[in-house]
Amino acid sequence: MKRATQLIHGGPTVDLQTGALGVPIYQISTYRQTSVDHFSKYDYARGDNPTREALEDTIAVLENGTRCLAFASGMAAISTTLMIFSPGDHLVVCDDVYGGAYRVLSTIFSRMGITSTFVDATDLTAIEAAIRPETKGIYLETPSNPLLKVTDLRGAAAIARRHSIITLVDNTFMTPYLQRPLDLDCDIVLHSGTKFINGHSDVLCGFAVVKDKELGQRIRYIQNAFGTGLGPQDSFLTLRGVKTLKVRMDQSQHNTLKIVEWLKQHPRVTAVHYPGLPEHPGYAIHNAQADGPGAVFSFELDSYEATKRLLENTHLAAFAVSLGGVESIISYPAKMSHASVPKEERERKGITDTLVRLSVGLEDPDDLIADLQQAIG
Numbered sequence: 461m462k463r464a465t466q467l468i469h470g471g472p473t474v475d476l477q478t479g480a481l482g483v484p485i486y487q488i489s490t491y492r493q494t495s496v497d498h499f500s501k502y503d504y505a506r507g508d509n510p511t512r513e514a515l516e517d518t519i520a521v522l523e524n525g526t527r528c529l530a531f532a533s534g535m536a537a538i539s540t541t542l543m544i545f546s547p548g549d550h551l552v553v554c555d556d557v558y559g560g561a562y563r564v565l566s567t568i569f570s571r572m573g574i575t576s577t578f579v580d581a582t583d584l585t586a587i588e589a590a591i592r593p594e595t596k597g598i599y600l601e602t603p604s605n606p607l608l609k610v611t612d613l614r615g616a617a618a619i620a621r622r623h624s625i626i627t628l629v630d631n632t633f634m635t636p637y638l639q640r641p642l643d644l645d646c647d648i649v650l651h652s653g654t655k656f657i658n659g660h661s662d663v664l665c666g667f668a669v670v671k672d673k674e675l676g677q678r679i680r681y682i683q684n685a686f687g688t689g690l691g692p693q694d695s696f697l698t699l700r701g702v703k704t705l706k707v708r709m710d711q712s713q714h715n716t717l718k719i720v721e722w723l724k725q726h727p728r729v730t731a732v733h734y735p736g737l738p739e740h741p742g743y744a745i746h747n748a749q750a751d752g753p754g755a756v757f758s759f760e761l762d763s764y765e766a767t768k769r770l771l772e773n774t775h776l777a778a779f780a781v782s783l784g785g786v787e788s789i790i791s792y793p794a795k796m797s798h799a800s801v802p803k804e805e806r807e808r809k810g811i812t813d814t815l816v817r818l819s820v821g822l823e824d825p826d827d828l829i830a831d832l833q834q835a836i837g
């Protein structure tokens with residue numbers, strides 16, 4: 461089955477009881493049992509809910525995994541999955557990891573004795589050099605947020621194999637439509653489904669997807685124990701959103717290329733970071749592991765005044781956090797996604813006060829360009 465068909469027919473599409481063309485919202489917390497000795501598969505909705513399961517099965521197929529677990533948010537997926545590690549374990553993490561992941565790792569998991577070393581993951585030798593005897597995992601994001609740096613996933617996974625540790629990849633920016641890390645020998649794929657997968661800026665959700673069944677059972681055990689699973693209403697909305705993932709990604713990506721080309725020749729724009737540009741340092745690696753550059757990029761302006769003017773005067777692209785919706789979203793990493801990263805650390809990583817990130821939606825690209833033009837001035 462090709463991707464477009466998988467999106468529509470990959471998971472359960474029909475309610476077997478009624479023939480309804482979709483899995484209904486099972487807005488139920490508990491299930492009646494008939495035998496004292498054998499409880500049925502469904503006993504309590506913290507563990508199992510048919511609507512959530514339909515969504516999980518769909519995402520598992522899209523990522524070429526054996527199992528997907530759906531969570532109440534991307535951070536619920538990330539935090540719950542990280543609980544597979546134990547005190548004394550160490551992780552090697554890309555230094556431009558999502559701000560929320562940086563926060564849980566550096567302030568909460570560190571307190572539990574699970575430590576992290578943050579490295580420039582575009583450099584495989586830096587990843588390998590940070591591995592210690594107690595290292596249990598490599599945690600990556602590619603292209604990364606907000607500078608769109610590219611990590612060689614096959615290369616990183618090969619390092620992990622050599623050291624008998626696992627690779628975790630946050631695949632939010634790409635979605636399974638454009639990149640499938642499990643096929644590149646990575647072990648766990650994480651998602652904020654809040655972004656492109658749901659795609660309509662109206663649900664928070666997250667996923668963890670694996671190929672290895674035992675690993676899937678371990679994450680599932682923690683999901684049930686912690687109660688971090690996704691509710692039925694949000695599962696339903698996300699199932700509805702994911703059906704149009706291909707057409708949304710294709711169009712947003714098309715729009716992005718047009719806007720990027722325009723920005724590149726704008727006199728106030730000093731840099732554009734997008735893996736779809738041949739001059740991007742990760743261009744070749746990205747093309748070897750993904751089917752497209754996606755619909756998020758960042759760029760830098762020549763002054764703070766111009767940056768502020770742009771952010772406060774765009775009408776079409778909403779000045780907001782988040783990304784991946786049908787509407788374009790312009791954001792300011794220094795004060796939004798990376799606000800919890802200390803300033804010196806942030807500047808060292810290149811997340812300056814003149815860096816702007818744009819997530820391109822489904823508006824006409826000419827209108828978006830005209831709007832950016834008037835806002836930059």
Ligand SMILES: *Cc1c(COP(=O)(O)O)cnc(C)c1O
Nearest residue numbers: 533534535558630632652654665
């Ligand atoms: C938004 C985001 C998250 C966190 O997801 P939530 O659904 O907001 O909890 C994690 N990783 C990346 C790359 C994100 O963009």
